[in-house]
Amino acid sequence: MLKFSKLFFHSGIDADAFESRIRPDMEQRRYLRTCVRKIENHLKLKISLATKTVLGMDHSVTPRFRTQGSWSYDTCVVPATTPPQEMDWDFGVYLPVTVWEENGPPHAMAKAYFVLVEQLLEDLCDDEDWTLLPGKDTCIRIKVSPWAHIDVPLYAAPEGKFEKITESVALAKAGTYDSAGMESIDFTEAIETRQQWADLDCVVMATRKGEWKPSDPEVIANWFKDRVEEHGPQLRRVCRYLKAWRDHHWQQGGPTSVSIMIAVTQTFEPRVGRDDRALEDAARRLSRAFLGEIRELGIDDGAEDFNRLLEPDREAAAQRFGRLAAELRQSRESALHEKDAVLALLRKQFGGRLPMDSACVELDGDSDAIRSTPALQVAAPVIPSTKAG
Structure with a gap:
């Protein structure tokens, strides 16, 4: 035998x-990490400024961002055939909502939230020479390379739940952390990965059709x-x-x-x-x-x-x-x-x-x-x- x-x-x-040949290499990791940082930097302030004027909240809030999917599980692999296959990175936008009804935020906010973020990302795509791919119902897809795209799903959770996340991150920053071996994420993201967002037990996802769907x-x-x-x-x-x-x-x-x-x-x-x-x-x-x-x-x-x-x-x-x-x-x-x-x-x-x-x-x-x-x-x-x- x-x-x-x-x-x-x-x-x-x-x-x-085989394992080393199918895993994304350092250059691919760096490029995609740079892309998601550009998305976060572009959206953070602009969404915050629009939370009152566009989304109808009583005060401005700052969105949070989180890598999820295969990059969170660390099971991402390089596609075998490109095209049509592509590497994908899921990068969720989490909006702290000040008004929470029985089953989520106000119904009209879902459509406004989706349209707002898609328009903002369209501007970024023009600046970066990326391609916005329309039609996905549950996320906004951006083609950032012939071999990769980034999916941006949009979530919301009660504003009060985010306070505990802030406390968790502050505690992690105050403690010691050995970042050796964290080849795909930097120190800040390593801290974010450590805390589990366990207090967000009322997460809903906005869809293109203007619905809120439970999704965590x-x-x-x-x-x-x-x-x-x-x-x-x-x-x-x-x-x-x-x-x-x-x-x-x-x-x-x-x-x-x-x-x-x-x-x-x-x-x-x-x-x-x-x-x-x-x-x-x-x-x-x-x-x-x-x-x-x-x-x-x-x-x-x-x-x-x-x-x-x-x-x-x-x-x-x-x-x-x-x-x-x-x-x-x-x-x-x-x-x-x-x-x-x-x-x-x-x-x-x-x-x-x-x-x-x-x-x-x-x-x-x-x-x-x-x-x-x-x-x-x-x-x-x-x-x-x-x-x-």
Whole structure:
């Protein structure tokens, strides 16, 4: 039997594995971080000035901003095919609202809020030579590069709830913090990431149609963070592998990133030092999960089905996950002299970003040790004579 975990992940300064090839590089991270900072700087003062004159509040308030989605989960991967695939960064705008009715802010404010922010971002796009992409109902999309876009969803929460967030940030700034290793975010954002916004329990999202919808992206983020703390970083890596695998097989459509992440996490079992085995296990379970609904009691009590695929597409996705699991197992059960065939099979599943490095395909030490251990001669037991009766 073989092991090929090093094809997917191995540590070291010169590590060249699938995991390092599918993660955004430093230049991409810096560029997108610069873009979201420009969005924040452009919107903060202008929204604050408009809260009385446009949104009808009794006094001005300052919006807050938060990175969410795959950049918050740290599961973002570089697309396999660009175009049509693009890297995306979700950057939420949170408006402290002074008037809160039974189900949210005043109804008319939703449309005014969406129109206001879209107009402000259109001005920024003209200045930066970006492209505003109209039509999204739940966010404003800005194409900032041929390979990336930024989605700006618009949220609101009661003004009083934000006071506790301010206190949390102040406490974090007053304490010590080791920012070593925070390669994708700076010190200020690291502080923001630490505090959980747990007091925002009345979050609603504005839509293009002028509606307020209950929506709290932090519920998923906090649930996933807890699971990573429980299982370790291998869980996050396996989610990345499967997202990159999805992009290789579906240039458009396919299972959503969040559905893959939730389905993997629900039944994840760590395999110490064996990302290949953990990936095989996850693919096998996903072949069953995507046949039906994907709900999680730890996320809004299981109210949402995260499997957005229609029935025929669910069956097709389940079959592909099943084929992946079967071919990972077939590769693992191959002989050492078949390593070139194993590499070819794995690269067919994951694409050319999987290293063509036969040195990373090795004998499975545990199973090989058992097979190579010679049988021991055991002395026959002494059986005393007995008498019947």
